Amino acid sequence: MLSILGYNAGPLLAQSILGLINGAFYALLSLGLAVIFGLLNIINFAHGALYMLGAVVSWVLLNHLGLGYWPSLLLAPLIVGAFGIVLERLFISKLYKLDHLYGLLLTFGIALIVEGLARNEFGSSGMSYAVPEALRGATRLGFMIMPTYRLWVVVASFVTCIATWFVLEKTSLGATLRAATENAALVQAFGVNVPRLITLTYGAGVALAALAGVMAAPVYSVNPGMGSNVIIVVFAVVVIGGMGSILGSILTGFGLGLIEGFTKFVYPQGSGVVVFVLMVIVLLLRPAGLFGKAA
């Protein structure tokens, strides 16, 4: 049997690939955070709760309306995205002139409301969500048996991330968006409706979180606490990557998932904290983050 650094290669690779699945969710969520931060200049604390909402909506669609996984994959992000647009119009848009900290506090409050209501409605225990028919079964990879669904999660998340990157970096819409990030007043002077751009960006960022939620439902089961567990790790991911680049946040997300999986094999007790330890190291060596621009 092949061995790496004295460890058995098979289980090591297997854990790393499982880590990659967590990484897929980190990447999607930190990407949404980065997009929102870029234009709105707020850290969306509600991101985790909206990710959870995506999973809950897909569960409700399945159990109350009989709509399965595939329609949910489109509908849940649309519904949650629309909810995000309402939030932005009603609350967040009123805070742009204030200190950024108020945006953080507001979205934290929204997260508490959404999570509390979900807990009231569905209880604290998880609700299972069946893997869709087409993605059942597993693929034999030689060193491990990979459930097809998990492979799908990694691929779908990667494709979504790359598509988002492409839209932001290679299209004229993306160029307008990036310009508005740099200097909103100037872009407005060119006749672009910047407030509407901001609203739609928030909706899109939130929809990305909801998409991650739908994809997570069959993996982790639907649970009102799922968002708050993941959001803090994603914050650490964002600090490590720095929010300067879209590609950076994608790479950091996948990379940290991989490292977490690796740690789970080498030193299981450490897997919960390894991301935070890495964050400390990065802050000491490169305070602006791996891909961030120095302030």
Add this chain to the structure above:
Amino acid sequence: MMGFSRPQLVALAVMIAVIVAAPFAAYPVFLMKVMCFALFACAFNLLIGYVGLLSFGHAAYFGMGCYVSAYAAKSWGLSAELCVILGFATGAALGAVFGAIAIKRQGIYFSMITLALAQMVYFFATQAAFTGGEDGIQQVPRAPVLGFISMQNDLAIYALVAVVFLGGFLLIHRIIHSPFGQVLKAIRENEPRAISLGYRVNDYKLMAFVLSTGIAGAAGGLKSLVFGIATLTDVTWQASGEIVLTTLLGGLGTVFGPVIGAVIINTLEFYLAPFGSWVTVTQGVIFVACVMAFRRGVVGELGARIKVAL
């Protein structure tokens, strides 16, 4: 006197009178809980209100103060005042390390880093042997003060809590009104200018951070003695969020705001406790209402109404 204005002195006298009279009218254990959280909120306010630093992981220092002081009282049989001092030392030591890391970044990043570091403490608390994991440290004795003044009577320990609370409250007030405190406010108002005037801004920030986390740790130590228990609840990020809410509701940067905030939040929790997660929803609604409608908080609004800084 001590930097208190005349209206503030009146408010202070009222507060002391209420503290003295309250245990004869209300349940002392509840009042002690309020004072522990009020001291915690005052410590938090020292950072957000006077340096402009939003720490989103203050529960880590409060919670670890709780654990260490509970452990000291139970396993080493230390007396009460030493437990509280140990709580302070724990919070300050942890704050020195975390603060040094967190102040490398500003604004929102600072908040995210403190949150992530606090989550590390939470994981540590679930794994470490001395914290008892999910069970926490239970049946902590109410250690006697100085080794011979018994704290078994609720009123006796009430007096201890009241003294520590008032001591901490006055200490924070003294810090804010010292030359050191003036520099902190200058940093809050205009950091680049403070730097250009020759102040080592990061040293000041770190010192304020350590003082704040130390007092938070002492408040945690006090709480473990009152309730005889130290659990994971006090190191969760929800607890960190709650202290932010307490201070925001009372009024950021006001002297009495955190105290009033602690009274309101703890009373709300007391009455809403039977309704489960409605507590969370209510807290969320208060958060949104505070940020949207009254950012000055209860005491701040009141002060603005009667044109007095409280």
